[in-house]
Amino acid sequence: MAVAVGIYTLVSEERLHDVLQTLHSFTELPIQLMDQSGQLLQSFGSSTRYCALLKKYIFTKGECFQLHLTAGRRAQSLGEAYIFSCHANLNHIAFPLQSQGELLGSIIVGPFVMDVPDSTLVSGVAESYHITPALSLELYDELRGLQVIPPARVNQLSRLID
Numbered sequence: 246m247a248v249a250v251g252i253y254t255l256v257s258e259e260r261l262h263d264v265l266q267t268l269h270s271f272t273e274l275p276i277q278l279m280d281q282s283g284q285l286l287q288s289f290g291s292s293t294r295y296c297a298l299l300k301k302y303i304f305t306k307g308e309c310f311q312l313h314l315t316a317g318r319r320a321q322s323l324g325e326a327y328i329f330s331c332h333a334n335l336n337h338i339a340f341p342l343q344s345q346g347e348l349l350g351s352i353i354v355g356p357f358v359m360d361v362p363d364s365t366l367v368s369g370v371a372e373s374y375h376i377t378p379a380l381s382l383e384l385y386d387e388l389r390g391l392q393v394i395p396p397a398r399v400n401q402l403s404r405l406i407d
Contacts, residue, residue: 251280251281251344251347251349251350252278252280252286252342252349252350254344255342255344255349256342261278261287262287265278265287265289265352266289268289268354268405268406269289269290272354272402273290273392274290274354274355274356274357274392274394275288275289275290275291275292275293275354275355275356276288276289276290276352276353276354277289277313277352277353278350278351278352279313279314279317279350279351279352279353280349280350281317281347281348281349281350281351282314283310283311283313283314283317286350293356293387293390293391294387294390295333295335295384295387295388295390295391296309296333296335296356298380298383298384298387299333299370299384302376302380303333303370303374303376304332308332309331309332312331312332313337313339313351313353314351316329316337316339316351316353317339317341317348317350317351317353318341318348318351319339320339320340320341320351321341321343321348321351324341325341325403325407326338326339326340326403326404326406326407327339327340327341328399328400328403331355331356332373333356333366333370334366334369334370335355335356335357335358335391336355336356336357336358336359336394336399337353337354337355337356337357338353338354338355338399338402338403338406339351339352339353339354340352340353340354340403340406340407352406354402354406356391357391357392357393357394357399358391358392358393358394359393359394359395359396359399360393360395361393362388362391362393363388364385366388367381367384367385367388368381370384
């Protein structure tokens with residue numbers, strides 16, 4: 246696992262674990278540490294029920310994984326944290342871990358929403374993916390499980406991660 250060694254030469258595994266665990270405890274958001282190929286190295290928090298339903302019925306295996314990998318690379322090209330929306334219009338923050346211009350891995354924080362979610366979030370997914378009314382209702386019921394972070398706090402959080 247040479248890539249993971251690369252990440253952990255930048256910051257020790259124990260230190261990354263402590264920092265990410267603290268960040269998760271403070272934000273109560275799911276946090277993932279991935280290597281440059283997208284292999285999950287550490288994870289804190291669990292997926293929301295909303296995401297679990299989408300992964301079970303809508304998204305293909307690996308679709309979220311690929312998006313997180315792409316977001317980590319985008320963050321690297323920006324040289325800073327990258328705030329993005331996933332296929333379900335949920336927000337995340339990708340932070341690149343890099344050394345001498347080489348991406349060693351990424352930290353992905355989220356999902357969350359920046360405003361109180363309403364039926365438009367589900368209807369947008371329903372239109373894009375042609376889901377059944379029953380699944381739409383089930384997703385709507387799970388909206389309350391999404392954490393709301395106002396845009397100003399999202400910007401502060403991305404600076405904190407940097």
